[in-house]
Amino acid sequence: MLIRKNLDKENVSLRETFSRLYDEYMPKVYRYIYYKVHDVPTAEDITSQAFEKALVNFSKYSHDKGEFSVWMISIARNTIADYYRAQGKLKTTFIDEAIDLPSDEPDPQEVMEEDDEKQTLQACIARLPPDEQEIVRLKFTMEITNREIAKTVGLSESNVGVKLYRIIRKLRESFQEPQYG
Amino acid sequence: MGNEKKEAREFEKDLDRQIASEQVKIPESAESDHEKNLCLTGKMLESKIEPSAAFQANLKQRLMLKLTEQENQAEKKKEAGRSFRDIFKNLGSQSLVWRTAAVTAAVIIIAVLVVWRAGVFSQPARPPLLGVPPPVTTGSFQWPVEVRATSLQDSYKPGEPVSVTLTFKNTGRGTLTLSPYPPQILIAAASLKPYMTIPGGESRTLAPGETAEYTVSWDQRDNEGQQVPPGTYIIEMLDIQLDNGNSVALSDSPRITIISP
Numbered sequence: 001m002l003i004r005k006n007l008d009k010e011n012v013s014l015r016e017t018f019s020r021l022y023d024e025y026m027p028k029v030y031r032y033i034y035y036k037v038h039d040v041p042t043a044e045d046i047t048s049q050a051f052e053k054a055l056v057n058f059s060k061y062s063h064d065k066g067e068f069s070v071w072m073i074s075i076a077r078n079t080i081a082d083y084y085r086a087q088g089k090l091k092t093t094f095i096d097e098a099i100d101l102p103s104d105e106p107d108p109q110e111v112m113e114e115d116d117e118k119q120t121l122q123a124c125i126a127r128l129p130p131d132e133q134e135i136v137r138l139k140f141t142m143e144i145t146n147r148e149i150a151k152t153v154g155l156s157e158s159n160v161g162v163k164l165y166r167i168i169r170k171l172r173e174s175f176q177e178p179q180y181g
Numbered sequence: 182m183g184n185e186k187k188e189a190r191e192f193e194k195d196l197d198r199q200i201a202s203e204q205v206k207i208p209e210s211a212e213s214d215h216e217k218n219l220c221l222t223g224k225m226l227e228s229k230i231e232p233s234a235a236f237q238a239n240l241k242q243r244l245m246l247k248l249t250e251q252e253n254q255a256e257k258k259k260e261a262g263r264s265f266r267d268i269f270k271n272l273g274s275q276s277l278v279w280r281t282a283a284v285t286a287a288v289i290i291i292a293v294l295v296v297w298r299a300g301v302f303s304q305p306a307r308p309p310l311l312g313v314p315p316p317v318t319t320g321s322f323q324w325p326v327e328v329r330a331t332s333l334q335d336s337y338k339p340g341e342p343v344s345v346t347l348t349f350k351n352t353g354r355g356t357l358t359l360s361p362y363p364p365q366i367l368i369a370a371a372s373l374k375p376y377m378t379i380p381g382g383e384s385r386t387l388a389p390g391e392t393a394e395y396t397v398s399w400d401q402r403d404n405e406g407q408q409v410p411p412g413t414y415i416i417e418m419l420d421i422q423l424d425n426g427n428s429v430a431l432s433d434s435p436r437i438t439i440i441s442p
Contacts, residue, residue, distance in 0.1 A: 015248055022241055030232040044236050048243075055244050055251075056427065078430040081367050081417045118228040130370040131413055140225050143200045146193055154413075154436050158186065164196075165189035169214065172221045
């Protein structure tokens with residue numbers, strides 16, 4: 001995660017720095033976006049736009065002013081918001097169809113019966129309140145530290161740690177529920 | 182609570198090791214809370230999706246091409262700068278009259294720039310309002326427009342109007358046109374589920390140093406006119422396009438909390 005800092009020290013070219021950051025963060029950003037839009041072509045489209053924005057503004061980015069992951073997340077979030085705006089112009093109801101709505105999600109038990117463990121896990125996550133979903137997504141898609149999550153969601157680092165711990169316990173219970181309940 | 186904090190710290194340490202693909206020993210018959218949690222997070226990490234290799238490679242190729250174009254443009258600008266410097270270098274070999282005239286012109290230009298940078302030609306800065314929390318700014322990344330978003334309060338009672346003020350300051354040296362202005366505002370829950378979309382306007386021109394303010398008042402109702410539930414909400418400003426083709430966004434959006442009644 002300190003790659004940009006290290007690259008700054010190594011005095012590598014802008015091209016090389018961007019290339020290495022792309023290799024490290026692209027799959028993570030893609031995953032973060034995918035779990036927001038639940039559609040491969042849309043996730044690919046938004047990921048492309050997010051990295052294009054990052055490239056245009058990359059010369060202005062400095063590690064001293066913030067982690068690259070936190071910067072990239074803010075770009076991804078803005079790009080997703082732009083996507084919703086565009087969709088809103090076409091069809092406003094699509095927003096609710098595309099995004100996690102706990103009440104509309106299938107029951108984990110139903111999913112378990114017809115699908116595998118992976119989907120059950122995703123269904124359990126989708127039933128969490130939005131702020132808890134965001135912490136889980138940031139941790140498991142962007143694979144960032146609790147300190148970086150704290151900067152993104154505006155909580156203290158220790159608060160994020162305790163919250164994440166509680167969320168995982170809660171997820172474990174709901175994940176086991178359909179199996180053993 | 183203290184015990185929970187300690188457990189959370191232990192869990193964080195092991196989870197970060199799992200994420201870094203380091204070996205974390207979990208007995209097959211995981212019994213403790215900690216071990217069971219790590220079993221689940223292990224499954225979560227195993228089940229992550231990956232972008233297709235073709236997409237990954239194509240996008241990289243496209244971005245690298247774009248980077249080449251950017252570098253070529255920067256090189257052209259450098260060349261133009263070099264030609265300008267060459268003119269001054271050549272003056273050195275000219276007569277004393279030419280050299281004196283060039284130095285005088287340079288001193289005048291520098292003096293004008295210093296006076297301009299000191300803000301003599303721009304409007305005086307407004308004093309900060311008492312009781313207003315420090316503004317959330319785009320901070321780290323320097324666009325030619327500084328965008329600040331402030332909310333008078335961090336938390337609101339249900340039904341209480343939420344007021345957010347966006348301030349745009351042209352910190353560049355040329356006139357800029359922001360479009361759309363006022364910007365489109367999206368009020369979303371932490372998961373980015375949009376609750377309310379406030380459409381944007383047309384455009385606004387900002388002279389160098391000029392500041393524009395736009396205040397949004399939200400009645401805590403969603404797009405269907407229903408009161409939103411208590412929780413944390415993010416105020417997002419959707420990207421504003423500048424006339425030079427760049428876009429400006431809030432990199433850090435203000436959060437407000439609607440407390441339970």
